[in-house]
Amino acid sequence: MSQKALRLGTRRSKLAMAQSGQVADAVSQVTGRPVELVEITTYGDTSREHLSQIGGTGVFVTALRDALTRGEVDFAVHSLKDLPTTQPQELALAAVPLREDPRDVIVARDALKFTDLPRGARIGTGSPRRAAQLNAYARSHGLDIETVSIRGNVDTRIGFVRDGELDAVVLAAAGLNRLGRIDEVTDFLSVDTVLPAPGQGALAIECSADDADLIAALGELDDPFTRVAVTAERSLLAALEAGCSAPVGALADLLADGQIVNEMRLRAVVGTPDGTRTVQLSTTGPVPETHDGAMALGRELATEMLAQGAAGLMGEQAR
Numbered sequence: 268m269s270q271k272a273l274r275l276g277t278r279r280s281k282l283a284m285a286q287s288g289q290v291a292d293a294v295s296q297v298t299g300r301p302v303e304l305v306e307i308t309t310y311g312d313t314s315r316e317h318l319s320q321i322g323g324t325g326v327f328v329t330a331l332r333d334a335l336t337r338g339e340v341d342f343a344v345h346s347l348k349d350l351p352t353t354q355p356q357e358l359a360l361a362a363v364p365l366r367e368d369p370r371d372v373i374v375a376r377d378a379l380k381f382t383d384l385p386r387g388a389r390i391g392t393g394s395p396r397r398a399a400q401l402n403a404y405a406r407s408h409g410l411d412i413e414t415v416s417i418r419g420n421v422d423t424r425i426g427f428v429r430d431g432e433l434d435a436v437v438l439a440a441a442g443l444n445r446l447g448r449i450d451e452v453t454d455f456l457s458v459d460t461v462l463p464a465p466g467q468g469a470l471a472i473e474c475s476a477d478d479a480d481l482i483a484a485l486g487e488l489d490d491p492f493t494r495v496a497v498t499a500e501r502s503l504l505a506a507l508e509a510g511c512s513a514p515v516g517a518l519a520d521l522l523a524d525g526q527i528v529n530e531m532r533l534r535a536v537v538g539t540p541d542g543t544r545t546v547q548l549s550t551t552g553p554v555p556e557t558h559d560g561a562m563a564l565g566r567e568l569a570t571e572m573l574a575q576g577a578a579g580l581m582g583e584q585a586r
């Protein structure tokens with residue numbers, strides 16, 4: 268019995284190809300069907316502008332979603348943190364697989380840790396969220412660093428350190444893991460220091476909302492705890508009216524009593540990129556049992572953050 272291949276739409280970057288390849292293997296395992304990669308170029312890949320300038324939301328996903336809607340591909344894999352918080356009606360978020368390491372990491376010269384960087388060290392990141400939290404930490408701990416705005420793929424960013432232009436760059440652990448380059452990390456930043464982007468480390472598998480059989484098949488790759496966590500994080504982001512390039516960090520994690528997971532904690536931060544002002548809050552409660560429950564948790568924390576002035580800390584362009 269030969270079955271038609273499923274077409275997986277993917278960006279061409281090494282990171283996208285790595286994560287699509289991994290999902291392709293998992294999908295052909297659960298469906299018994301071959302999966303064929305279809306490469307698609309997105310605006311986020313071709314534009315040389317800073318992400319904070321090109322509007323942030325959706326630059327990496329729009330072309331993939333268009334290909335899905337036109338029926339040119341059967342499903343697509345996105346980095347969840349790049350996915351806009353509004354879900355188009357015609358597309359289903361069929362699976363959110365088990366999240367890997369959500370932390371940000373440093374790749375620095377001479378194997379340096381973040382707190383061992385010398386005075387005046389230049390740290391590259393294109394992310395206002397990372398800049399805000401690194402600068403806030405530096406201010407409160409007497410470190411003297413300068414965050415430098417950069418963008419580019421993993422090779423480009425690490426290249427700034429290798430060629431001596433920067434002392435360090437900040438990246439997501441998950442991306443380096445998927446690329447097999449985690450050994451280049453010189454410091455894993457604790458989430459107590461830098462909260463990751465909402466959804467960081469998780470993937471989203473999307474297909475047509477009309478394809479019930481495919482939704483069911485892809486659903487086997489879903490991890491319910493990851494889904495509830497990222498739903499709360501993204502609900503918070505949406506309620507702040509912020510996008511993926513806004514200075515917003517959020518992480519929901521599950522607290523276990525022995526073997527039994529019984530509570531979820533949601534932590535979030537908003538800050539000015541220079542780190543002079545931040546609003547950071549946390550809430551802990553029973554693990555939400557429904558999508559609406561997870562949405563409500565995120566919304567409630569966002570409401571408290573807004574009451575403490577969070578909106579004033581997010582630049583106009585990042586919202």
Ligand SMILES: NCc1[nH]cc(CCC(=O)O)c1CC(=O)O
Nearest residue numbers: 346349438439441442467468469
């Ligand atoms: N902004 C681009 C992007 N989107 C997802 C990841 C990493 C993988 C992930 O977080 O799932 C990266 C690179 C990075 O931030 O270093």
